[in-house]
Amino acid sequence: MMKEWLSMIHEEAKEQCARLGQQTEQLLLWLSRYGADPSGGVTRLLYSESWLEAQQALAERMKQTGLTVSFDRSGNVYGRLEGLNPKAPAIVTGSHIDTVTQGGRYDGAYGIAAALLSLEYILEHHGRPERSIEIVSMCEEEGSRFPKAYWGSGSITGALGLQDVAGLRDADGIRFEDAMQAAGFGRPEQKDPVRSDIAAFIELHVEQGIVLEKEGLSVGIVDAIAGQRRFTFEVNGEANHAGTTPMLLRRDALAGAVDMMQWLRASALKYGAPLVATVGRLELVPNTSNVIPGQVTFTVDVRHDQADVLDRFCTAMLEQFERIAAAQELGLQHSLWMDAAPAPMTSSLSSLTESICQQYGIPYRHMVSGAGHDAQMFQRVCPTAMIFVPSHRGISHSPLEYTSLEDLGTGVFVLSRLLYDLGYSAGSTDAMKGMIR
Amino acid sequence: MMKEWLSMIHEEAKEQCARLGQQTEQLLLWLSRYGADPSGGVTRLLYSESWLEAQQALAERMKQTGLTVSFDRSGNVYGRLEGLNPKAPAIVTGSHIDTVTQGGRYDGAYGIAAALLSLEYILEHHGRPERSIEIVSMCEEEGSRFPKAYWGSGSITGALGLQDVAGLRDADGIRFEDAMQAAGFGRPEQKDPVRSDIAAFIELHVEQGIVLEKEGLSVGIVDAIAGQRRFTFEVNGEANHAGTTPMLLRRDALAGAVDMMQWLRASALKYGAPLVATVGRLELVPNTSNVIPGQVTFTVDVRHDQADVLDRFCTAMLEQFERIAAAQELGLQHSLWMDAAPAPMTSSLSSLTESICQQYGIPYRHMVSGAGHDAQMFQRVCPTAMIFVPSHRGISHSPLEYTSLEDLGTGVFVLSRLLYDLGYSAGSTDAMKGMIR
Secondary structure (H helix, E strand, C coil): CHHHHHHHHHHHHHHHHHHHHHHHHHHHHHHHCCCECCCCCECCCCCCHHHHHHHHHHHHHHHHHCCEEEECCCCCEEEEECCCCCCCCEEEEEEECCCCCCECCCCCHHHHHHHHHHHHHHHHHHCCCCCCEEEEEECCCCCCCCCCCCHHHHHHHCCCCHHHHCCCECCCCCEHHHHHHHCCCCCCCCCCCCCCCEEEEEEEEECCCCHHHHCCCCEEEEEEECEEEEEEEEEECCCEECCCCCHHHCCCHHHHHHHHHHHHHHHHHHHCCCCEEECCCEEEECCCCCEECCEEEEEEEEEECCHHHHHHHHHHHHHHHHHHHHHCCCEEEEEEEEEECCEECCHHHHHHHHHHHHHCCCCEEEEEECCCCCHHHHCCCCCEEEEEECCHHHCCCCCCCCCCHHHHHHHHHHHHHHHHHHHCCCCCCHHHHHHCC | CHHHHHHHHHHHHHHHHHHHHHHHHHHHHHHHCCCECCCCCECCCCCCHHHHHHHHHHHHHHHHHCCEEEECCCCCEEEEECCCCCCCCEEEEEEECCCCCCECCCCCHHHHHHHHHHHHHHHHHHCCCCCCEEEEEECCCCCCCCCCCCHHHHHHHCCCCHHHHCCCECCCCCEHHHHHHHCCCCCCCCCCCCCCCEEEEEEEEECCCCHHHHCCCCEEEEEEECEEEEEEEEEECCCEECCCCCHHHCCCHHHHHHHHHHHHHHHHHHHCCCCEEECCCEEEECCCCCEECCEEEEEEEEEECCHHHHHHHHHHHHHHHHHHHHHCCCEEEEEEEEEECCEECCHHHHHHHHHHHHHCCCCEEEEEECCCCCHHHHCCCCCEEEEEECCHHHCCCCCCCCCCHHHHHHHHHHHHHHHHHHHCCCCCCHHHHHHCC
């Protein structure tokens, strides 16, 4: 009997997921027209014309849903569903509206679309919530126009301010503050972006990886956003004639770099998931077929969700690289140019999400997000949750980005249940109520 | 007594070497003015203005020495010292007049200067030889203007003809035949370059490597010019997000290339000198710090003086690279785009050179030339010898190219002795006379 009942719940959930999936795809296709790139994909760069059109179109859509719409000074736009208890801190859900150049239609946009559809869903099925719920379309996350990422969530959480962006220029030499002004933002009379009244932030996002698809799962519950460190190494040897220089008399910078890179991969494999280490960029000087490379420059990108593991790995890496360089009489220099701390997600929210998946028979797993997200900014100031849906073949930052309708809908379904549990007095447990005061 | 006598011979030789060294340096400085590059070094490209001036200046200098001067249709210039037996095949010595862009003043020019000074030396000390001796300033060897090397020696030995160069264009789009005509060559009435009347060819050259200097030697007797093969390999994996793709789910083209390159170096070291193997050029796609490399292209340059060793090494390399690619599920393509056979030098001439070094206490060694030279073309048609003098720090193809005056002079001294042994009835042994009919 229990089994049949469970089966029925699961079947019903599946139907709703399918329906929500259809709606989500429609919304994403609609949104993708803003910034549709003639060369393929979507290009919506911060403060550009298509960016502004997209934000305005979303604002209009939110109004149609009956939400109270507001922009802040940075260009983030909110749609607020006022709760029965309006003074209580609000639950906020959403993602970023900007894209990389020729990106897909899911990265960022899915979190916004899902927020909107979840809110409409619970409004329709459960009426007004006790706690206010807001959807947010954040102005910028990718750093694809100006060399500064997370401007949207950074503004909201107080991590970034005007002093961090003033003077930055895009590829055409346009200054950040001028672009902001030209788009109609950055005015003193506009609402200050910083908020200290957020009860919880929830972000739905496509995985941008291949794990969920490979394992046949529908939902990834993000336990932490990995910390990442990026280094550049410069190995110096001596360029020489490839024909006349005996092997034993060489100071081949590439030979040294090869040993370093082999160690790096072996060590990362030994540490095991979720540690990842990548050499993505490498250049030789003089890069000529009959000349021994005198100099090699390469980058290392290391990620893990625990800071002490990152420390241990990177310390061992630097020691080992020095040892290899010394053994081959090569010079070695390095610089650490990116160092983002791991951002653990709130475990009680992860648990709640897990319960929901179990309740409705949705195949899920816990995982670490290898990519950075707005959630890592919110995590510093309020309880935060991040939920992934699968990415087909892990493709992202590409017009080929894709998530099945069923998976899109499942994410929206889970989000709506989560908002229900957190926002409605009948929904949330006392523990939950206690958690977000 | 023997020791004192030897000591005396050695001392005298040293004095002569020093004197000849001074003269050589003067001649090289004089020659380096033709094509002196404002950015540094010497740039004398085939059929250019400075190239023509240099050949004409040399022709004039040869005339002053009393040599019979002639140009052939390709632009090679000879200075002939007629022997007492003018019908016998001549001994030819010299090198190439052209340079790479911003090269040094020794590469090629030294062989020509040494030939001239050696000839003047033996003319002065021994009078007219029995056999005719010619110095040659060959028009082209480097392939630095048009994509064809060894045009001078190739023309002389019949390995290259007009059909091999017609239509070739330089970086400015000028055709080979037009440049040749504009410089005054390529005319039907001019002397055909092909010669079948050469008794022996001897080339003096700077080592362009670091072996002689490292070992404190003055002369390198070249036993063979190494054969060389150059490959391009293309490794194909899958570009993916560096953060979100677990190590075990990657198809990292660079990881495969790293294993291949490590094997290559280990194998070359195992084979031992004179085998050399070099990865000089490497490129990643997309070459971005946070993207796993989806494609790597790299070149391999392998050299050895024995064709069967080259075969074995390259066969093993191709097998091993395929194995590595298969193990990591990577695609692998390759092309062989240069395949020059080894060119053994004539051992009787090497032995004669060795005797001369021993006689005068000149520190020497036998060695393989890792770089290609005009001698490899002559080796196909007549007895050939090549002699190296040290290159400071192995530097070549650079304004920093340098050989000490003492070493320059020692080379000229040895060459003059060799010409004496081969060209004068009192000089050469019966075995030598028998060798070059």
